[in-house]
Structure formats: structure tokens, C-alpha cells
Amino acid sequence: MTNGHHSDLPASSATDAQDASETYQRFLTDLFGAIAYGELSAFERMSSDARFSPTLHDRATLGRLAVHEYAHFEVICTRLTAMGVDPEEAMRPFQASVDAFHDRTRPADWYESLMKFYVTDAISDDFYQAVASWLDAETNSLIQGLKATEQPGEILQGRLKVALADDPRLASRLALWGRRLVGEALTQAQRVVVERAFPGSLLEGQGREAVDAEIKALIAQLTRNHSKRMSLLGLTA
Template identity: 65%
Template structure:
């Protein structure tokens, strides 16, 4: 469905396609960079409320990893002669608003938010990266939450639920709210910044809308699977 940079399409110049693609990549890296920076801030703040020093150290380590991911994206934007602050700025209001709407009430909800939002973000960016050049794919792959962090969050959530089964209904409800907000956020950002359109010629826009619908359905399915792994209903 994509038109690789440098190839031509009917009634669209090569230069226009390349410029459209480059803007798309800068926008994509900008939203990822601000997402990683926000994750660093969120995890650093949440670590203060950890019930044990072990939990505090674990979240602190995850926060450091998020900032390292931010640096990876910043470096790639610098290679493209783009300032990371300029690339992030258009996405700051919507991402900040998302985090304001999904502010956790306690430690348990903080862990669930990290588990749900990081996983959905990773699914979203991996799906889009299939249509991108190799260097951009490598950057996106490099900033995904690693299996160790995901397993740590899942194990900690399972232990909390085993220790206090009364949490199950509250965290299941919280998880449903998070995935709803996350999918709405993905649609909003995609609409405001024409995500995927940067890869399309005009005749392919209906196909792009179908791709987005399919992607959102897959994100929901993946979320349901992860909730089932916790013993929760999505």
C-alpha cells in the first residue's frame, strides 16, 4: 500500500512523494519521542509511591530505559537535521491531555497503566513500521519496551491480584478505560496529523482507512489477550 521514497505514482511527482514521506517520518518520530519522554516522567513520578524499595528500583530502571529510548529517537531526528523539540511540540497537547485523563488513583492503577499503554503503543508503532524504510524501522524496534520490562509488569500485577483478589474488578474496569482512551488517542493523532496519508497516493486513501480499522481491531484483540493473561476480563 505504500509508495517507497524515490518511486513515482500517477499524477504525483517523485519530489512530492519524498517530501510527504519525510514529513510523515518526522511526525511519527516526534510523537514517539514525546511518548518516550512522557513515559520517563510518568514512571519516575510513580516510583515514589512504590510499596517496596524493590518496586521503586524496578520502576526507576524502567524510567531510565524510556529516557534512553528518547535519546535514540532524538539522535535519528538530528541525523535528519530536525530538532527534537520542534518535532515533539505538535503532539504535546494531545499526549498531555491523554495522561491528564488517565491519571492513576494509586500504585495499582499506575502499574496497570504502564502495562496497557506501553503494550498498545508498541503494537501500534510496530504495525506502522512495516510500511517504512529500514532505518526508521530499526529506530522503532530499538525503542520498543523490552520483554523483560513487560514480563516484570505482568508478574507484579499477577502477584498483586493474587494477594488481593478484590482488585480484579477495579483493575479490569481501569484496563478497559485505558484501552478505550488509548485507541481514541491513536485515532485523534492519526486524524490531526494525517498519519498513513504520508505513505499514500490519493487513490489509496480508502484503503488507508481500512488499514486503520484493521489495525485498531488488532490492537483491541492483543489487549484482550494480555488481560486474559492476568486473569482479567477485557
């Protein structure tokens, strides 16, 4: 995709190219705004919940993961600023729905907090990386690069496995909690798709059926990925 156009293009073609470029820039503003607010929220949740960790090691681990989330937030804000966009303005449209999601999924204890991080952050990563694969190379590289060298999912998975081994009674509760979380997270992802035209604006010209098929395939892939992650914990999705 290119934002430029040739000077010898007919006026109508030049206008179409400019409109397409502006539509794409609005799409990127929405995309980065959604990611930025998600990262900021993750930082806040991890920082807050770290206080309830059963050990100092756990507290330090969550604190380190929170720092990663904030670093990602800063990367996205830097990109928005470079685009001439106020990061706060870009994030604001997503604040109410993201906050409502977290209000609906308040963990009952520290173990449910870990499961929430494990499930929802992974689904968010999968969602945005899938969308990024449809974008220009620079944007795709930026979003794919947000995956930290130290994978939070692997760290959380390891800690949850220890907790489940120490107290097998947690299994049924966390499995049920995981099922609720994935339902809420997928509903949230679909809401973002509908309200902010992800990824419809990228698939213009393909027809409504093609767009719906792309969205359906994306949600199905997110669900499969979640099932695999739950299986790694020995839990049923």
C-alpha cells in the first residue's frame, strides 16, 4: 500500500487515492488507539494485582510483566505522535468499552487474576497480530515486534501450572473462569470489529459476505488458539 500518487493520474483517480490514504490513516489511528489503551490497562491491572501476590517472587514477576506492557504503550504512543495524532484522543473512543469489559470480569482472587492475564492478553495479541498481517510492512513489523523476547504467556502458564499442581481443586474453578473470560474477550473483539470497522475498511470491494467470512475465520482462529493454551494447563476450554 502506498500513500503517494502520480502527478499524471486523472483528477478522479488522484482524489480516490487521497481518500483511500485518508481512510487508511484513520484506520491506523483507531488501531493504534485501541492497542495503546489495551496496553495501558494491562499495565494498570498487573501493577495493582501484583500487591496480592502470595510471594515476593510472584510480585516481582508481575511487576516485570507490567513494565513490558507500559513499554509497549509508549511504543504505540510514539508512533501515534509521529503520525500527528494525540495519543489520548486516539485512545478515548475505546476507554468506555475496555473499562466495561474489565468491570464485568473482576477476578475473585490472585489466581483468577493470573488466568485473566493469561487468557485475555493472549487473545488481544492474537487479534491485533492477525489484523496487522493485512497492513503495510512497517505497521505489521511494529505490531509483530510488540511480542516481548520474554513471553508473558509462557511465564503465566508456568506459574498457573505450579498453582494447579499445588492445589488440584483450583482446576474446575479456573477452567470455568477461563471459559467465561474467552466468551467476554471474543465478544469484546467482535465489538471492536463492528464499532470501529476492523477489518472491514481493509477489505472494501470484497463484498459484505467476504468481510463476514474474514471476521468469522479470525474469531475461529482466536478460539482455537485459546483452546490450545488451556490444554497446556491441563484444562478444558
